[in-house]
Amino acid sequence: MSLRPTIDFLLNDWLSVERLNQRERFSDHSRETFDAVLDTCERIAREKYAPFNRLVDTQEPHFDGEKVILPQATHDAQKAYAESGMLSAAQDYEIGGMQLPYTVEAAANAFFAMASVSIGSGLLTVGNANLLMAHGSEAQKRVFALNEFSGRWSGTMCLSEPQAGSSLSDVATRAVPDGTGFESDPLGPRYRLKGNKMWISAGEHELTENIVHLVLAKIPDEHGKLVPGVKGISLFIVPKKLVDTEGQLTGERNDVALAGLNHKCGWRGTTNTLLNFGEGKYPVRGDAGAIGYLVGQPGKGLQCMFHMMNEARIGVGMAATMLGMAGYHASLDYAKNRPQGRPVTSGGKDAAAPQVRIIEHADVKRMLLAQKSYAEGALALELYCARLVDEQHTGAPEAADDARLLLEVLTPIAKSWPSEWCLEANSLAIQVHGGYGYTRDFPVEQYWRDNRLNMIHEGTHGIQGMDLLGRKVLMENGKGLALLAGRVNATIERAIQVPELAAHANALGQALQDVGATTKAAWATANPTEALANAVPYLQAFGHTVLAWIWLDVALAAHAAPDSSARTGRLAAVRFFFHYELPKIGAWLQVVRTRDLTCADLAEDAF
Structure with missing residues (x-):
């Protein structure tokens, strides 16, 4: 199973990324040049990264007293990545860049994260150099940033x-x-x-x-x-x-x-x-x-560093997403090939009846659909955020400012939601594999271990929750939250006209209304201790509402596409998310809305 059809659909059928070529900065590009970049990155990831994912997990870096030793495969992968030009993909032609839209750059980097997030690519190096391009002196840009973009x-x-x-x-x-x-x-x-x-x-x-x-x-x-x-x-x-x-x-x-x-x-x-x-x-x-x-x-160092930290948070979200995707692909392949059990319709007791593949069992389909809804939904979210970056940098002034503010609100979700739910996808991937999934003979246990970090680094869930509820939804008098609500309502208005999607549109409308009312209730006493006591449940409910919106918007593009198994699968993932996931927000919002202090007030000796 290949990632490429999903990337192509999201970039071209959903985000219409080729329209960016109408902007002066990207005017030299076309669907063909974008595809060429994706082809190159997909090939390097397949040849230099994926075969060595287990190797770099077992041959950890070690210090010989003078230098840190890494496997040769890591050196080869990093060299191939630097030579691909991806470190400077979004930079100006004048400094050796490709002037590539960030949306395409993010999609291309997804191949590396899926092949071996542990080997890594250029996340910190690019973020470091981008910070210097924004805040450094001309000498600092020339000496430090340009040498990072070159891979030197x-x-x-x-x-x-x-x-x-x-x-x-x-x-x-x-x-x-x-x-x-x-x-x-x-x-x-x-x-x-x-x-x-x-x-x-x-x-x-x-x-x-x-x-x-x-x-x-x-x-x-x-x-x-x-x-x-x-x-x-x-x-x-x-x-x-x-x-x-x-x-x-x-x-x-x-x-x-x-x-x-x-x-x-x-x-x-x-x-x-x-x-x-x-x-x-x-x-x-x-x-x-x-x-x-x-x-x-x-x-003013922290203000400068937030330039890099926000990039890194979206990068962490993409890493978590692609680990979830890797686990989904692995468990789907396993489920299609592993015979076990017999159909429920036969009572499952006829030992003489042939075994069925486990993908024919309803509960395995549930776990696979959950993984698909988490991983593909998260990928759509990350690419949507990348599209906002392009809008911020190359859009008309008003649209650019709206994109900036929307990105502020969505960044805690782009980091935290995939790191929680694509980790859950990896846990389900292990479950699909059964006992084999818990062994090192299959890759899914490594995907889970690799993904467990993403809930921690670049700001824990607690930090992201307080950032969202304590700052982002309040900033500029709530303008960012209002902008997001406007985007969500626009999707609802389109979807409600499609009979197959109308019920989902109504459910999303109710969820949006509940989140808005809960935001006001949390701050009703203007007491930060009360408002932020349940910032993480708020983050979870907000995130699920955002992902329901993303999926509904994707569903509109999928619904308009010709009949195919991919179309059927996407629309099934939408139904799954609205039937199984979106209803969860009620419990999360309840404790936020009532400013429940069960956790905040408990004395430590009670533990």
Whole structure:
């Protein structure tokens, strides 16, 4: 079973991505050039990634005392990815890019995530470089971002610390000016950093000739004290190896040292590190501290970093989606070929009757339809968000601003919903396989392990829930929520005219009304403690409502398509989601609407 027909349908029949070619930035492109990019990425993923997914899971990165060792397959995959041009796919022609719509770039990257999310592609490197293109100086763009886009260097994001985790206001890494004239360095104001960073993906390796760390740190005040909270956080470029203003390595190692590798449940092919900055293992230029260059203004580091964090959150959502898709394809193939049991119609007791394949059992069909509705629905959501990015960057001013605000509201869903429900899809994939699914002889247990991280990194469910209910639905006086409701209602109005979809349209209308009323009820007392006590159930209900809308909109495109097994399958997934999934929102919204404090008020000794 191939992913490509689903990608083609969503891009062309649903999102009509070829219409983007009418915009000046994409005018050189056509359906043929988009297909060529998809063909190339599908081939590289099939040849360089998929065959080695199990290998990188079993041959974990290890440190030999001098460098981190990764399998040759990882080196080959990363080289092929860089040579494909995908690292700079969306960039200007002038800097070696393809000026490809982000929607097509996201779809092309889906092949790599499905083939081996553990090997990875260019998520952090591209996000790092994109941040520098938005907030860096001209020298920083030229020296650091362009070398990342070329694949010569790679990038990281260094936020969390061992004692702080997601609480960025508590970061303790310090940055002090590096001597006199520190502000005149051509690469930016030069500082010395000291501190420790934890959970740094791709923080140490030999895949590229340099690693560009983007590090959050605090500049002490005039009394040498760190400013509490997020206001004192600044952002710094801290290269593993020092470079000159032409982007050439100087031969000096910066004072960034590997303190340890984290041994993970999944994503084992991706190096995950604890890094020490400025602890003296690699003294540089006769002084203590890692050399870093300030990005943007002092104290504005978190605002800059959100540029990368939001990209990463959508990337996490896509990774979770494609792991769910991989499990679905694997369990569908297994169900079509595994004989077991006999038809219920015969009482299932005639031992002489031939066995049936397990896909003929209603409960197995239920599990397969659940996986399909989660994974394909999530893929449609991620591509819709990617389409909003294109609208934000190339649309007319009003449409671009609407896209920006819609993306703000949808980002917590794009990250959290696939990470929860495509993980559930992977659990169902194991169940379809039965006992075999729990063994390492089949790939579905690895898909589950790899996917379990996605509910945690780039902001846990709790963080995403508080972001959605505490900030996103309230921002700009609720304009983003109103915009989303407008889009949903437009789909409902179209679908209600189609007899086969009218009941779904009415159900979605009721769900939208319930979410709106619950949002108001949650904030009725204007007490954040009460409003946010059940932020995660709100996130779940909001997410299911968004996915019901996405599926109904997809269903309109599917309904208009000629009869085929793919059309039948999509419309069945829509029915499944509306019959089995959307009704769940009632229980989630109930505790939010009543501001239930069962959890918030319980004393710890009661546990």
